[in-house]
Amino acid sequence: MSGTSKEQLHIGWIGTGRMGYAMAGRLLKAGYTVSVYNRTRAKAEPLADLGAKIVNSPRDLAHCDVTFSMVSGPADLKQVVSGAEGVLSDPDHAPKIHVDCSSVSAEGSADVRKDLAARGADMIAAPVSGNAKVVEAGMLSIVASGPEQAFKTVEPLLDALGEGVSYVGDGELARMVKICHNILLGVVTQSLAEITVLAEKGGVKRHAFLDFINKSVMGSVFTRYKTPAFVNLDWKPTFTPALLKKDLDLGLAAGRDLGVPQPLTAMTRELVQAMIGHGYEDIDFGALLELEAKAAGLDLKSENMTVSDGLKK
Template sequence: MNISVLGLGQMGSAIAERLISAGHEVSVWNRSKGRADALVAKGATELAAPSDAWSRSEVCITMVADSQALADVALARDGGLAHAAAGRGRTLIDMSTVSAEISSDVAAAAEAGGVRYLRAPVSGNPGVVRAGNLTVIASGEDAVFTSVESLLRDIGPHVFYVGEGDAARVIKLALNLMVAGTAELLAECVALAEGHGVRRDKLLEVVGASAVASPLVKYKIGPLLADDYTSTFSARLMRKDLDLALESAAAGGVPLPVTGVVQQLLQACISTGLGDLDFMALLVRLQREAGQIPA
């Protein structure tokens, strides 16, 4: 299949690699130049602009940083993917984590322009993508999902169709608020133990064998043992996702008190220069406050 991938951050690049490995003809684009070079070396074709996607592809996947970035590529007055004449009858799959408002705008433009639209946000990091363990959560018209299901499974084996509209957006935000909350509790667990002289390796050995040893916790044990906060998903992006979750909750009249607290803790990470580190920098913030490491 001919596929375009727009947005070559860590996740978009990993998704494009999976599609190339699966034998698809892949075209790629990124706002900043140079991000496509490694993919071109693996056989991808670089597009000059997002609007070129429909001239080469039956399916276009967007994996962009935020709602405004999706609006820029999907709703732009000239060449917006959701309403471009060349996209009629073709399929736009957005795998980003964005607001339901922007997603609804894209859906309306796609319907008016005859472009088929599927929301398909994902749960996992680039390493999970490359290991073939990504979870894809899809919503939209059932027929659209069915037509691209095998393609989604080339990206990640855990594919769930959850219904019409923006159901996938809500589930993704619900998952990420649990990820952020778990990260804060794991950080507090480590800070508490180390505050009493417990060795981190001994603590995490017990945690990894306990009832709280979720896949997320197990993914984080190795980096925590190495004191490695290289970003798989930054504190800044996690804060953005919790902003979206709180906006969605407010629209539905649902209180999310713990999510609100964790959002503020992530903002504290950003305000103290930790925003571009992995979201487990929540531990660094705690250690500084406890005087366990220099501020």
């Protein structure tokens, strides 16, 4: 595909949930030719307004030069790549490179990588950091691993999805990086919930406290874009407790295998499990704030304020 232009390159995209939809949209807006599959076709159809061709199965993407997937787990990844109607189910055609942006285990990823290799295709593991709003703001970050030449081929596509990609080596190394990232996500969110409740119970308004944190050396892209949810108790899901628990479990399993103690991770995992047990399911994991407030005897109220999420460039 060396020297192939945007107009000549045909991309296949699998999975248009909150993240996948936004990411496929960025490729379309960047001028790429994209065919899209989603199990629930209606969720993909609005992308046709941006120029996407909506197809009926992953098999219909076998003619594409590069295919992407953004699915919920290893079983889904296996199905859309290697299943009866998967990308590899066409005996005569297969993509040259498959890029998976999902959060799956290294073992599940390696299994699909072998299936692709058997058909002469490379795989790039490219899990991402951010949510749909981050994608739309062009601030998505990506970590990638796989054959270096294949990475160099798809690097312009990954760059089009956000503000940069970090290549960390061959095989499944990107999966380890993403697991470590999501452990930090959970631990930082729990810590932010604890100190926010502590400050409010001590008499400080949430918006004022978080404004200070965001302007301090401890502020980050994450604390800034989580601030509106914390201030206004808006738990529209970007990443659910169940998905966070899955990644914490993967991290703890990796720690056991590698002999790395993770007491903070283990404690956070149990708090997320308690959150799920209290009925926090189809909701954003930031609602850890509410669980912390209940434990502290604090009755949280929305502050009904417009505060910046820090995503506008």
